[in-house]
Amino acid sequence: MYSDEVALGPVILEMLFELFSDPNFKVRQTVINAAGEIGKTYFEEVRTIFDEGLKDPHHSPRNAVIGSVKKMGEVNPGPVLTWAKQYLHHEDKEIRREICHGIELRGRKHPEDILPLLQELQHDPTARVRNTLVHVIGQIAYKKGCLIKVLAHLKNWQNPALVEAALAEIIDVHDRYRNFAALTQVEAIKLIDDYYVDQKRKC
Template structure:
């Protein structure tokens, strides 16, 4: 039976059990206890497992050195679900102490399984939202990596920080404007749309796009931004019509 097949009260009890077991596993360094959850087929069981690691750190039940040491051991698993969960657990620690877990992401960016690489994207998102400075510094190292998938993953990973603070990630995005790979360009356009619809964000994005050299890409990005204001109309601070009006008045390319 899956996590969300259980009644709410039973889910709460299960979370308590997993929290207790994960703590015991890390304290006693018993892989079998932790792997029972880290390898589970149910996504939400695995999620509860890696969130439990974050709770251990937050509650100061174990030193972060001890947590990281055991995660290093677990990451050696041949099971991709275990490695994926380790990366998500490292992401919980990296919200406050990225320097202790940076090496996990250096490895996992190149993991053979896409699920592990996707966990890097998810972790960059949640870490970048809470602890942006070291995360963005790390991301910059891979912006121009020869592997197009690495460039795409980095672009996608920094998106969440940009939804509230587009000014933080726009300098990095600008460096990708001349990337010739379709998957990278499409991700870049997608991210520009995603960081444009909250309060004050459209103004910041349009001002920045006025400085970009790749006008063909910018035009596609502006089309995406307009479309996002319709797709997310229940969440956008401006209507689609208001966004169009603002772009027409403030994007120089519209008036040249």
């Protein structure tokens, strides 16, 4: 309706903002999901909902933010990733983790768009955030054409322990998701080994 009935746009937004203050977390969660559909095209109109949703006291609305950022970022990456970037170093570790998880889907087809943002989290002091970072790297690396881009970017990271964990996750993912991965686990290991050997020779 928001896209098809331009005249209804302000009314729809007013209703969403009003419902967003509902004490029932399921209502707030549904508002975020609806805002996510609008944000696929008109992110600026609903960004306030995501600013507030990140801080919701209940985990369900916060999870809805993650899901919405995933689907918005996939098709409307410009404003969504610019918005996400401002939260990468937020004082709340859960917000940092949610943002890291939320930008994942864009990376499955365009890892170059999110790898610079992920890199900013490589020294995060919270293990839960770093674990999510490793998970996201694994999730984007098994898609077609993505592993070589991930490997090239990881070469510029300054946290060897994090990179090592990411490479281990990439190898494991190629086994866990072997029915969906672009490469077999053996092919992924060979690519990793060949890439790092070649890089060392160049140095």
